[in-house]
Amino acid sequence: xxxxxxxxxxxxxxxxxxxxxxxxxxxxxxxxxxxxxxxxxxxxxxxxxxxxxxxxxxxxxxxxxxxxxxxxxxxxxxxxxxxxxxxxxxxxxxxxxxxxxxxxxxxxx
Amino acid sequence: xxxxxxxxxxxxxxxxxxxxxxxxxxxxxxxxxxxxxxxxxxxxxxxxxxxxxxxxxxxxxxxxxxxxxxxxxxxxxxxxxxxxxxxxxxxxxxxxxxxxxxxxxxxxxxxxx
Numbered sequence: 343x344x345x346x347x348x349x350x351x352x353x354x355x356x357x358x359x360x361x362x363x364x365x366x367x368x369x370x371x372x373x374x375x376x377x378x379x380x381x382x383x384x385x386x387x388x389x390x391x392x393x394x395x396x397x398x399x400x401x402x403x404x405x406x407x408x409x410x411x412x413x414x415x416x417x418x419x420x421x422x423x424x425x426x427x428x429x430x431x432x433x434x435x436x437x438x439x440x441x442x443x444x445x446x447x448x449x450x451x
Numbered sequence: 452x453x454x455x456x457x458x459x460x461x462x463x464x465x466x467x468x469x470x471x472x473x474x475x476x477x478x479x480x481x482x483x484x485x486x487x488x489x490x491x492x493x494x495x496x497x498x499x500x501x502x503x504x505x506x507x508x509x510x511x512x513x514x515x516x517x518x519x520x521x522x523x524x525x526x527x528x529x530x531x532x533x534x535x536x537x538x539x540x541x542x543x544x545x546x547x548x549x550x551x552x553x554x555x556x557x558x559x560x561x562x563x564x
Contacts, residue, residue: 350491372549384455384541384555385494392550429494433549438509441486443493 346442370435377429455556470529474542483525487538
């Protein structure tokens with residue numbers, strides 16, 4: 343089986359930095375995805391990590407440690423529009439992604 | 452630009468009705484998926500398909516069936532709708548291969564009364 347854990351909710355201030363963690367236990371590993379989902383909308387792809395280390399993409403970065411079963415999504419210079427749910431999804435040995443329950447991020451002025 | 456469309460944004464059905472949810476993608480993706488999304492439970496996989504006429508059960512297939520007669524179209528069928536199937540249903544597609552992300556449709560909010 344697969345187990346993916348992320349915090350349910352986080353709050354942060356506009357302009358700040360926030361780190362959303364994801365821990366996982368899977369049979370096999372073929373990559374970890376982060377998606378963003380605004381309320382009432384479809385999830386959209388943010389990042390993919392399969393090797394250890396940090397991947398930077400503008401204000402968003404994603405980190406992976408395979409030995410620790412751990413990833414985080416780092417959002418810098420937070421904007422109000424970053425208020426959304428952030429979904430961690432892991433491809434285990436079956437190649438089918440399993441999603442965590444999502445982290446709801448609230449950015450306030 | 453990949454586009455995944457779903458037949459309805461909102462649907463209200465009665466208990467016992469047969470319900471069809473349609474999903475179409477326009478980017479020739481091999482893989483298609485049906486999820487339901489419930490508060491506090493996240494996205495749960497119902498069924499997926501990796502090719503025409505091929506289907507595999509996901510984590511919660513009970514009460515659902517699927518059909519994929521053409522590559523671009525993946526249908527979810529609720530044979531006899533029940534109130535516990537009230538949910539947001541999301542369709543997704545992707546290319547084959549481990550590194551490819553999923554593209555999601557806008558979702559269908561189904562209410563069964």
